[in-house]
Amino acid sequence: MPKLNKEIIKFLRKRNNMTQRDFAKAVNCxxxxxxxxxxxxxxxxxxxxxxxxxxxxxxxxxxxxxATLVDEISKGVPPFI
Known part of the structure; x- marks a missing residue:
């Protein structure tokens, strides 16, 4: 079972155009x-x-x-989104 990591969280936040405060409020932390x-x-x-x-x-x-997308981005491969 894949686990969330800091890169995935940052990706989710940025992909949803959220600040850290917006993200924290959305997930109630x-x-x-x-x-x-x-x-x-x-x-x-x-x-x-x-x-x-x-x-x-x-x-x-x-x-x-x-996770695969984040890994490819970290290698400098442009994402296809």
Whole structure:
């Protein structure tokens, strides 16, 4: 089962044209938590992951697709979106 990571969270946030504050409000957590997760200083708890999955209607297949896309972008391959 694919897990969310900081790159996927940042991708979701930017893809939805959200600030960290907007994203935090949407998933009902603190802005500080999202900021710390994105820089790798806090881990993604099961609770946070569940909230994000529910808010953005994500299943394992969608998370895998996003993970692949994020990986390709990090290699400098232009995305086809």
């Amino acid at each position: 603190s802005f500080a938590l999202i900021a710390l997760v994105e820089v790798g200083k806090r881990r993604i708890t099961d609770n946070l992951e569940a909230k994000i999955k529910q808010t953005f209607d994500l299943d394992d297949k969608k998370i895998s697709s996003i």
